Amino acid sequence: MRAIVCDDFGGIDALRLAERPEPVPGPGEVAIRVAASGVNFADTLLVTGEYQEKPQTPFSPGLEVAGTVSAVGAGVTHLAPGERVLAVTRHGGFAEVAIAREEATFAIPQTLDFTTAAGFPVTYGTAHGALVWRAGLQPGEILVVHGAAGGVGLATVEVGKAMGATVIATAGGPEKVELAKSHGADHGIDYRNEDLRARIKELTGGKGADVVFDPVGGSAFEASLRSTAWGGRIVVIGFASGEVPKVPANLLLVKNLAVLGFYWGSYIQHAPNLFRQQFVDLFRWYEAGRLHPLISRTFPLEDAAEALRALKSRKTTGKIVVTVADGAS
Ligand SMILES: NC(=O)c1ccc[n+]([C@@H]2O[C@H](COP(=O)([O-])OP(=O)(O)OC[C@H]3O[C@@H](n4cnc5c(N)ncnc54)[C@H](OP(=O)(O)O)[C@@H]3O)[C@@H](O)[C@H]2O)c1
Known part of the structure; x- marks a missing residue:
């Protein structure tokens, strides 16, 4: 072959x-x-x-x-x-x-x-697992998705909307932000040209995000730590920026924040039943026209x-x- x-x-x-x-x-x-x-x-x-x-x-x-x-x-x-x-x-x-x-x-x-x-599988599986299994995203919560025009990012915008969240998409450049909006994001932030932390605050009325999905790392992660609401959850997906950030534990304590690691592929071995059920759910959503x-x-x-x-x-x-x-x- x-x-x-x-x-x-x-x-x-x-x-x-x-x-x-x-x-x-x-x-x-x-x-x-x-x-x-x-x-x-x-x-x-x-x-x-x-x-x-x-x-x-x-x-x-x-x-x-x-x-x-x-x-x-x-x-x-x-x-x-x-x-x-x-x-x-x-x-x-x-x-x-x-x-x-x-x-x-x-x-x-x-x-x-x-x-x-x-x-x-990788994009929608990662999006669904991160938001459902790890973050426990609830309808009406505010979800920030970094790298929102990329593979896992764009899928997470759609899954977040399908779960009833308000989605803030962040990406590098106006075209990428517009793409994320065309897949359902309620708001967009161009992190090449806008201050991520200030804009998240502004868009959430000062409250901050409930859940952050972060496949980028580096400065996007650091801004997330400082713009997450009380009881917020940040899901660490990857480091496309090439920078693995450090977590100052004092910030977690003060705002009751959780930083959650997530490796989707490991569920095949550790939780095969959950993994199988995920595809039943995702195929149903696809066939119902909720994923594009x-x-x-x-x-x-x-x-x-x-x-x-x-x-x-x-x-x-x-x-x-x-x-x-x-x-x-
Ligand atoms: N934990 C898991 O289970 C899991 C599963 C799947 C993927 N991942 C990880 O998630 C990340 C994204 O994967 P993907 O397949 O969706 O990749 P992708 O389609 O290339 O998307 C990555 C996004 O990251 C942003 N980015 C920021 N800085 C970058 C840089 N220096 N170089 C390249 N991209 C940069 C880009 O958006 P802007 O240009 O808009 O910034 C790009 O759209 C990777 O780190 C991957 O390993 C993890």
Whole structure:
């Protein structure tokens, strides 16, 4: 099969397209003929060895796929060859055949095409898990979403609105802010040109945000600490800015704040029932027209490195997807 290969954590520039043997599913695993694979910021870390999981080399990046089940391993009972699925992989999505665990593979609604499905699990799963499981977001609360025009950010704007929150979207540049508003955000802050802390205060009538979803870190996180309401919750999602912030514990004490870490993928192992139920809920929301996934660009498999460069350049919005099979739909 054709696959994008990372030989030695040499980063994006060292990735190459190669012929590799097709992987065979082990017990509890599913092989998927990949139609499309979602591109994640985490892939840029995976190929330099900076991600929290470090695969054995050589490996293929790609953490989520959509396609058709081609084979199942021993003990797999819920899926059969021929089913249309999406899946979260440990890695290996940028290839014609990928392996995923049964508990991380889900049959998809007929209305969900493969390209859209490939960009669905990480973004909406992270958004839903962070707001429902970790933050306990309530209808009527004020939610601030940083990096709101990016993959997980834009999905969180939609999930926050679907849960009945007032959503303040923050992003770098007026076009990105407008995009977040077109996906349902009530207010927008352009943090390149506006003072984040002052604007959150202004938009919340001085009260501050109840919940902050932060995939950016750095100065966005620091501003959040000082513009969160009494009893507020800040969910730490990632550090796209490259800066891991420090938390001054005195600020948490004074305002009864909680800073909550969240690693969505770890629920596959630690809470598989919650994980499975999440997709039931998200597919229902999708079919009811409450979610509108944005795939802003696609790249063919051979240009996967270009897709990762585009993501890192900070110029992409929503989700970008690598199409693997011809005419993926
Ligand atoms: N914890 C979890 O379970 C989980 C799950 C999924 C993703 N994540 C993390 O969430 C973060 C976002 O992932 P994603 O796939 O949504 O990425 P993405 O689509 O590239 O979005 C990241 C956003 O971060 C903002 N940003 C700020 N400073 C940046 C910089 N120096 N370089 C690049 N972007 C910067 C950009 O928005 P502006 O230009 O508007 O600032 C961009 O839209 C990553 O850190 C990822 O690892 C965590």
